[in-house]
Amino acid sequence: MSIVEESKGVWVFIEQNGGKIEGVSLELLGAGRKLADKLQVPLAGMLLGDGIKSLSSQVITYGADEVYLVDHPVLKTYRTESYMKSAFHLIKKFKPEILLYGATSNGKDLASALATDLATGLTADTTHLDIDLENRLLEASRPAFGGNIMATILCKKQRPQMATVRPKVMKELEPDTSRQGKIFEETVELKESDMRTKVLKIVNDVTNKANLADAHVIVCGGKGMGTEENFQLLYQLADVIGATVGGTRDVVEAGWLPHHMQIGQTGETVSPKIYIGVAVSGAIQHTVGMIHSDLIIAINKDPNAPIFDSAHYGLVGDAMEIVPMLIEQFKQMRNAKGGEISYA
């Protein structure tokens, strides 16, 4: 039997840090469930770490039928070589046809290393997944050519078909504690003395981040703001409505904002309740990072700017004129609400 014929099942790499499963892994169980149902195969979580067996039930609760795990002290912190060796063992033995990873630092690192040893195809930073049922192929789509168009990538002859997927793009399922699943635990021989890297310290540094990914309201500025100084206006607007400020790739490359405030394919993916894009042109590289927002408002002086195709409401006009008006209006609205705006 060929590798294509004998490979069965959809797997998701369950990324955990310090015993806590990353949100993107739960999102991928939601996305993987749909793919597995289409193919009529089981959905499995691939769980690696130290003392992580108890996380299996959560993986099943969020949609998996099976959990394949390696639990070993050497896997305490993520390292390419130890995680790769463990994952490689599981994949070679159980032969999944599809394997998805969150497009995080560690997920991308592991996927890239594994693809090389497995000599299989890997699609980076996908934002859309589907199945070509006739050929039983994963259709992994992502913005290409700097994010100006979408491309669907296929891996026809090698297995597993692998993709890293942007966080905050897929939706997790409602947890169902009545779900039952099978757990397969494997032993892999790992020795600390064989490891060529050591993690000396992990520093969680969320305070320093704009926290765009968790923001309920975002004001995003584009290159059309003209100057770095004009961004002050956006900070004022954000301040009034309790929003977080972000920017496009152009703005970050111009040095007006630091990279961690960038929204889009090569920055953060966001899904706030309200996104306000000011002087943002709306290249696909940007819109893939914000299209899942509940309400998208765009302000741009060019009536033909592509951002208006992605916006629920568009205002055509000069940002420097419109934003001060908005600040004034929101202030009135806020005062009418007793001076406090809160977002649940």
Add this chain to the structure above:
Amino acid sequence: MHIVVCVKQVPDTKIIKINPKTNTLDRKSAPAILNPFDAHAVQEAVKIKRLTGGTVSVLSMGPPQAVDVIKESVEIGADRGYLISDRAFAGADTLATSYALSKAMEKIGKEIPVDMVICGKHAIDGDTGQVGPGLARRLDVPPVTNVLEVSEVNAKENTVLLKRKLTSGYELVQANLPCLLTVEKEINEVEYSALPDMIKAAKYKPVVWTVDDLVNVDRTQLGLKGSPTVVGKSFTPPKPEGGQKLQGSSKDQVKKLMEVLQDKKNLLFQSSN
């Protein structure tokens, strides 16, 4: 210490245009540049060399005109450059690319053993970040991706101390040499070139190798043939429905938007309990 930096010539994606009829790249519309992340990678190698002494080499794969990005690397301070250029490499995905680079790296390593490989985090045309870790596997050295800082190079112990970016925060990693790093832009500022480096770069002729110059190459792993991924189709994403432009003067539009938002009070003003 011998550091090899992998660099790529890319179209400037900020300027590039897509032909809307064919959904293909209009390459003529964009100037070719040194991938910005790779410029930081070269700079970091030059900084390390100032501390440890040694040699900085750059390696690129691409068409003959990719010598330009090697010259630019020499301007930043690299000592020597290698280009692998052959039709056999064309159409390579990340798997086939890391294979070809590893074969060139083996040959470079025979001239001077390699202690460290540095790559940019990703190239701005492909945005994958997959070639670096893949190359590390092929060379059998540990990869450390998303490096924010090279904190210490301990030549005596043969280790480096690195600050690696995580989704929320960072980690300090000690890696044995030889190893492979992929670097973030934050790692350094690319310095203005020194005049002697600019003069050297202007005259510099990199070593160019074809596939026949490389040793023990399995040609089935090169280029299009060696690439498991194929582009199925390309398309512009479907537009979300319901979009509307508000009409009238700026003032009218703002007024209308506020009315819309009033209707969406539940979304905007949720009570705090």
